Amino acid sequence: MSERTRFDLSDGDIPSAWFNLMPDIVQAGMQPLPPLSPATKLPIGPEDLTPLFPMALIGQEVSTDPWIDIPGPVIDVYRLWRPSPLFRATRLERALDTPARIYFKYEGGSPAGSHKPNTAVPQAFYNKEAGINRIATETGAGQWGSAMAMACRFFELDCTVYMVRASFEQKPYRRVFMELFGASVLASPSETTNSGRAILAEHPDSTGSLGIAISEAVEDAATHEDTNYALGSLLGHVLLHQSVIGLEAQKQMEMAGERPDVVVGCVGGGSNFAGLSYPFMAGRLRGETPQMRFVATEPAACPTLTKGVFAYDYGDTAQIAPIVPMYTLGHGFVPAPVHAGGLRYHGDAPSLSLLVREGHMEAKAYTQNAIFEAATLFASTQGIVPAPEPAHAIKGAIDEAIAARESGQERVILFNLCGHGHFDMQAYDDYLNDRLPEVEFDPAEEESALAGLPEVPVG
Numbered sequence: 001m002s003e004r005t006r007f008d009l010s011d012g013d014i015p016s017a018w019f020n021l022m023p024d025i026v027q028a029g030m031q032p033l034p035p036l037s038p039a040t041k042l043p044i045g046p047e048d049l050t051p052l053f054p055m056a057l058i059g060q061e062v063s064t065d066p067w068i069d070i071p072g073p074v075i076d077v078y079r080l081w082r083p084s085p086l087f088r089a090t091r092l093e094r095a096l097d098t099p100a101r102i103y104f105k106y107e108g109g110s111p112a113g114s115h116k117p118n119t120a121v122p123q124a125f126y127n128k129e130a131g132i133n134r135i136a137t138e139t140g141a142g143q144w145g146s147a148m149a150m151a152c153r154f155f156e157l158d159c160t161v162y163m164v165r166a167s168f169e170q171k172p173y174r175r176v177f178m179e180l181f182g183a184s185v186l187a188s189p190s191e192t193t194n195s196g197r198a199i200l201a202e203h204p205d206s207t208g209s210l211g212i213a214i215s216e217a218v219e220d221a222a223t224h225e226d227t228n229y230a231l232g233s234l235l236g237h238v239l240l241h242q243s244v245i246g247l248e249a250q251k252q253m254e255m256a257g258e259r260p261d262v263v264v265g266c267v268g269g270g271s272n273f274a275g276l277s278y279p280f281m282a283g284r285l286r287g288e289t290p291q292m293r294f295v296a297t298e299p300a301a302c303p304t305l306t307k308g309v310f311a312y313d314y315g316d317t318a319q320i321a322p323i324v325p326m327y328t329l330g331h332g333f334v335p336a337p338v339h340a341g342g343l344r345y346h347g348d349a350p351s352l353s354l355l356v357r358e359g360h361m362e363a364k365a366y367t368q369n370a371i372f373e374a375a376t377l378f379a380s381t382q383g384i385v386p387a388p389e390p391a392h393a394i395k396g397a398i399d400e401a402i403a404a405r406e407s408g409q410e411r412v413i414l415f416n417l418c419g420h421g422h423f424d425m426q427a428y429d430d431y432l433n434d435r436l437p438e439v440e441f442d443p444a445e446e447e448s449a450l451a452g453l454p455e456v457p458v459g
């Protein structure tokens with residue numbers, strides 16, 4: 001009998017509530033530190049956040065409830081692509097000649113091509129409910145901007161996207177995708193905001209970074225009464241919304257009669273990996289599955305978890321976003337323009353950073369050529385062309401499968417294929433024609449970026 005390779009849920013299996021890991025983190029003895037106001041360096045209150053976010057999302061940011069109901073209109077939109085499929089990659093297993101069984105959750109079938117609509121849709125919904133007219137946001141690879149543009153269209157909001165210049169130039173069709181949904185797209189740094197103009201005055205050729213684009217979008221929202229800001233990663237409410245990935249995957253792994261030994265994902269700000277892994281992480285923190293491993297993967301050009309420091313740092317380059325406790329390379333660090341634009345961020349989500357610091361999650365960094373080699377093997381065996389960001393997760397999963405082969409042990413590997421790479425052909429062209437530079441992380445640059453950290457101890 002041939003092995004089953006696809007595990008599908010039905011409409012009724014779309015989760016009706018999001019899962020919040022914070023109560024388990026506290027119960028396990030870890031102490032999350034509060035975000036601080038960039039102005040006072042004191043713990044932030046709801047009033048500091050209301051110029052940027054609707055109250056419903058601020059409430060989710062600080063919630064200690066393990067479950068938060070998903071509003072009906074959000075589930076109605078989720079139905080367009082959820083539940084997403086879980087596959088077993090038997091053809092990849094055979095190519096690797098491994099005793100490991102490799103499963104992946106595929107989020108690339110969403111309309112925007114990644115996991116990002118899972119949070120864009122509720123963010124648009126809550127902003128509309130709060131009477132907001134326009135969303136200002138940033139995008140790296142263009143995936144988040146595409147998701148937000150679509151969600152804004154569904155809930156009749158205007159949308160301004162500050163797109164990191166490196167991606168703006170590499171991916172013109174992502175810009176068109178956003179414009180098709182009615183969004184205005186600006187290359188960041190732009191001349192539209194004070195923070196953009198300040199960067200351009202000093203670095204006229206700046207390729208931009210997520211940190212800079214966030215500064216521009218936050219400034220835009222904070223200076224316009226009818227406009228709010230939306231962030232595609234990092235914050236607690238974003239990770240919360242992404243939990244639909246892991247909740248579905250838990251059911252699907254049960255259908256397969258398996259429990260993962262190791263869960264792998266790529267980390268830009270942490271949302272897709274938290275989304276897949278936190279429902280499983282709860283088992284580890286509760287002592288039910290203490291041996292389950294978690295591997296976060298990132299680019300060697302922006303190695304936040306593997307080479308950064310755990311410190312309080314600004315979420316953006318211009319120091320106007322909240323200060324949060326996280327692994328960081330310094331808010332002034334501008335990563336080399338690698339193709340995985342969504343992973344070019346100086347920090348990582350506070351809860352995920354804490355799990356890494358406390359040894360519940362491992363971290364690995366990979367170079368561009370290594371991840372495109374893994375992505376090409378994956379496409380050659382499974383047929384799906386991955387985005388460069390999840391290509392890091394594929395590389396992590398392949399390494400786990402090779403380790404299983406070398407030790408002669410079975411291993412169940414689950415990873416998140418959080419987006420397709422159909423807009424990333426320039427990146428594949430560069431890889432296939434040997435034009436990808438092996439960008440090395442420059443510790444000297446990081447050192448100067450770290451010199452600007454706010455002086456707040458993390459205990």
Ligand SMILES: Cc1ncc(COP(=O)(O)O)c(C=O)c1O
Pocket residue numbers: 114115140141142143144232233234266267268269270271272273341342343387389390418419
């Ligand atoms: C396809 C894709 N994967 C991963 C990421 C990284 O973000 P996160 O770590 O929040 O999932 C991005 C961010 O833009 C992305 O577009």
